[in-house]
Amino acid sequence: MTIPTHQASADKPHVGLFVTCLVDLMRPVIGFATVDLIEKSGCRVSVPEMQTCCGQPAFNSGDRAGTKRLARQVIAAFDEFDYVVAPSGSCAGMLKAHYGELFADEPGMSDTVKSFCDKTFELVSFLVDIRGMTEVAAEFRGKVTYHDSCAGLRELGIQAQPRALLKSVAGLEISEMQDPDVCCGFGGTFCVKYGDISNAIVEKKTANIDASGAEVLLAGDLGCLMNMAGKLSREGRSVEVRHVSEVLAGMTDGPAIGAKRT
């Protein structure tokens, strides 16, 4: 694996990478692909060590106080940056769309939280909407299908941006599946709390993926990707699964998600 050179130049916008806990633990290559893409968009990147998780598991389990503790930690860790970027619509949605609501009862926090929310973006929407990126220099031979992860799509309006950049990848062909905007059944803790319902939902998704004829499934959220990859692999389907950033940054030499290591 080639690791991109860390470009440091004081006049470029300074981006703090919110790597997300799943990417940190499960698939670091997405983190490196993200850094590479942000740098290519003309920014410099740092990765604060004092980050863990955006707080969604607590937030969606009804633990508001616990979520706030984590949120304060995140906001403090990213105080110094011009932008906060996360390679996940779900985590970025949490930071950007839900932190405001979380602190609505603390007027004293409102300026801090608002400026944090305003400077936070999901990776691909940051590249396209904020940095004006229209193409990437990557090459990827094959037919891919793109799943719109729910939070990115409905909380942040991410739909056209990843497709626009993917179209610029040399050799890549997009074959849309039926219902790309329908949930894959992951839903964070939902997938284990209501495993059989989650399974019924992901079965429909993998059938649609397979029927698209694509060799590769891409999406912008590692949670959804692990769910779909795990199901595709359990069903013995040969579709390869990757995070969209891996293809956009040309970092597809390593094994796909849940695939054999050579």
Added chain:
Amino acid sequence: MVIRSGKFKANAREALADPQLQRAMSNVGVGFVQKRRMAMDKLPEFDALRDQARDIKNHTFQYLDLYYEEYEKKVREAGGHVHFAPTDGDARDIILDICRNAGAHSVTKGKSMIAEEIAINDHLEENGIKPIETDLGEYIIQLRGEAPSHIIAPAIHLNKDQVEASFREAHTGLDENRNLDEPESLVAEARSMLREAFLNADVGITGANFLIAETGTSVIVTNEGNGDLTQSLPRVHIVITSLEKMVPTLEDATAILRVLARTATGQEMAVYNTFSTGPRREGDPDGPEEYHVVVLDNGRSSMIGTEFQDMLRCIRCGACMNHCPVYQSVGGHAYGWVYPGPMGSVLSPSLIGVDKAGHLPNASTFCGRCEAVCPMRIPLPKMMRHWREREFERHLSPFSVRSGLGFWKFFATRPRLYNFTAAVAMPVLAALAGAKGYLKALPLATGWTHYRNLPAPEGRTFQQQWRDHLAGVDE
């Protein structure tokens, strides 16, 4: 109605294993969704209409007491009666009294979810009065002794052959060899059975989609015309409805009508939009002699001013359930009470208690599709989360969830410990998976691995690799 929401998981498991139900449910995500999409494509001003509809309802709730007074006054002036029912039991008593005073033996019914909420059919039957459902879907499930599984398509959980079997069993005395293969023949048979019921009924009960304060009018929106026969043929018409159906003016009702049918069935307007004001007047060619409106509260007024108030805007179009991946998978009966799908997951805990309906707001992926299609802009996922917060505060969440969350929080709020632990654990997990790159089973993660493989982590965490990268060490 017996509340079975506490058994949601078992209900869902049963539903997933029911091939007939799964066959019927496979149509929901296609038909309703496509028809709505097509209607929306022809209505570019939909978002502006949604804002208007939301604002009308929000305004109404702010002055609900004034509008209710005005409404009651107008109904009285038109010769009708308004009965306020604080609870479901009160509503049952009021309706039974009206039926008894009318000397009723048989009652026809238009489709009404409030009637389900107060379980009026059982109550009338226990008291010797025969209720007959006249909406085709409701008629079918009444024959089968079932509850509706959808708020506008009560028999959506059934296939045609099941309906045919129910008709052959219930409609005795007809030619056994008659052909019931086509939907048209089923509809014709139901119609011929119902015709007599319409003519013989002493009382007709309908619901109401709107109550209009300025005119004292109740509105029903139907496609079969059964509602009109139900309310205009018998001597007495009872409207069973609830507090939040109020709108200030006729103009407001028509504004909301513009979004209702489109999001419900993809129609620009439903076939019948019937406005009723009071009983038959002198010189009217038809209509009931008595007109009663029973307005149910049953916990709704206590939602006003809380984080659940927005739920009262719901106009029962069913779009949220049509688009819900969970509803599409398990159907409406799994929810275990009157209101299924996302709207039910928010409303039911308000009406029957979060201790009884606690599963419902948890059984959501928070995919947000319900909110995205809601014509009244109800933030359904947010309110489900509020219910989860109430449960968490009251320690109603399951022990496994609370303890798991506590364990995770301990690490997540200690970044150094977290990074250290992750750096130790991830390589172990990667080694366990070995060259195949995934795990088929993992203790403590069986909820995941029962249905899917667990993709293995790369090995070293991003934070570890990033530190090396900064230090100039390449892999």
